[in-house]
Amino acid sequence: MARLPRDVQAVLEKQAPKALKRPFEKEFKKKFLKVKSDMIKEFLSHPITMEIMAGPSSSNISGTLGGVSNLFAFIGFDASDKPIEPILQMFENMNYNYSGEAKIGVKYYINIPEAAEIFKATPMPWASGRSWARGIETGISGLGYLLRKENGRSGKAIQTKRKVRSGRFQNTTYISALINKYKKQFNNIK
Numbered sequence: 001m002a003r004l005p006r007d008v009q010a011v012l013e014k015q016a017p018k019a020l021k022r023p024f025e026k027e028f029k030k031k032f033l034k035v036k037s038d039m040i041k042e043f044l045s046h047p048i049t050m051e052i053m054a055g056p057s058s059s060n061i062s063g064t065l066g067g068v069s070n071l072f073a074f075i076g077f078d079a080s081d082k083p084i085e086p087i088l089q090m091f092e093n094m095n096y097n098y099s100g101e102a103k104i105g106v107k108y109y110i111n112i113p114e115a116a117e118i119f120k121a122t123p124m125p126w127a128s129g130r131s132w133a134r135g136i137e138t139g140i141s142g143l144g145y146l147l148r149k150e151n152g153r154s155g156k157a158i159q160t161k162r163k164v165r166s167g168r169f170q171n172t173t174y175i176s177a178l179i180n181k182y183k184k185q186f187n188n189i190k
Contacts, residue, residue, distance in 0.1 A: 025108075028096070028108055028189060029096075031189045032096055032108075032110065032186070032189060035182065035185045035186055035189065036091070036094055038182075038185075039091060039178065039182040039185075040088070040091050040092065042178065043087070043088070043091060043178060044088075046174065046178070047061050047062040047063070047172075048062045048064070048071065048136055048172060048174050049084055050062075051070055051071050051072065052071050052072050052075075052077075052083055052084055053084050054070070054072070055072050055079070056070070056072045056073045056077075056079055057070075058070045058072065062172060063170060063172075064136070064169055064170045064171075064172055065169065065170070066170070071136075074140070075124065075125065075132050075135075075140065076124070076125045076126050077125050078125065081125070083122065083132065086118075086121040086122060087118055087121070087122065087133065087175070090113045090117065090118060090121065091113070094110065094111055094112055094113070095110075095111055096108045096109060096110045096111070097109045097111070108189075110186045112179065112182065112183055112186055113179070114179065115134075115175050115176040115179050118131075118133055118175050118179075119131035119133055119134040119175070122134075133174065133175050134175075136171070136172055136174045136175075137171060137172065137173060137174050137175070137176060138171060139169050139171050140169045
């Protein structure tokens with residue numbers, strides 16, 4: 001098999017990215033939007049997300065509280081809060097930027113949020129230095145003191161001073177696992 005002379009290869013490598021930039025971007029954008037859509041769908045269908053979106057009267061579909069209450073009431077959101085919105089907005093705002101030429105191709109930078117950014121945007125309603133989204137993964141204390149009652153911030157539960165039950169919050173994979181999974185998928189777009 002005959003090889004192209006080096007000078008012809010060099011010219012092709014120099015001109016191809018410019019000539020192919022538009023078709024490459026069209027294909028990249030299609031694949032990017034598919035992965036982004038899949039990520040958002042998976043986030044919205046996660047039991048944690050669904051339970052919190054359902055508000056203070058939902059059941060504990062995530063299984064994190066042993067059926068005692070639900071995450072919205074346990075975490076102590078106000079009944080009118082929409083705690084999922086900051087995360088969803090970050091995911092919806094993900095985009096990509098052209099970052100240069102590659103050997104017969106182009107490169108893009110994808111601005112997927114880091115878990116730490118999401119943790120910063122999801123403060124506990126009663127402890128601004130802590131993240132409820134991170135707490136889902138690492139644990140949230142106080143389940144033994146939770147009393148299901150038509151009262152409190154959420155309107156459905158309060159924390160008592162005395163322990164009323166045994167049991168622990170069940171840590172669950174959530175934001176970190178989702179971001180790690182989709183970072184790999186975004187990086188595999190060719």
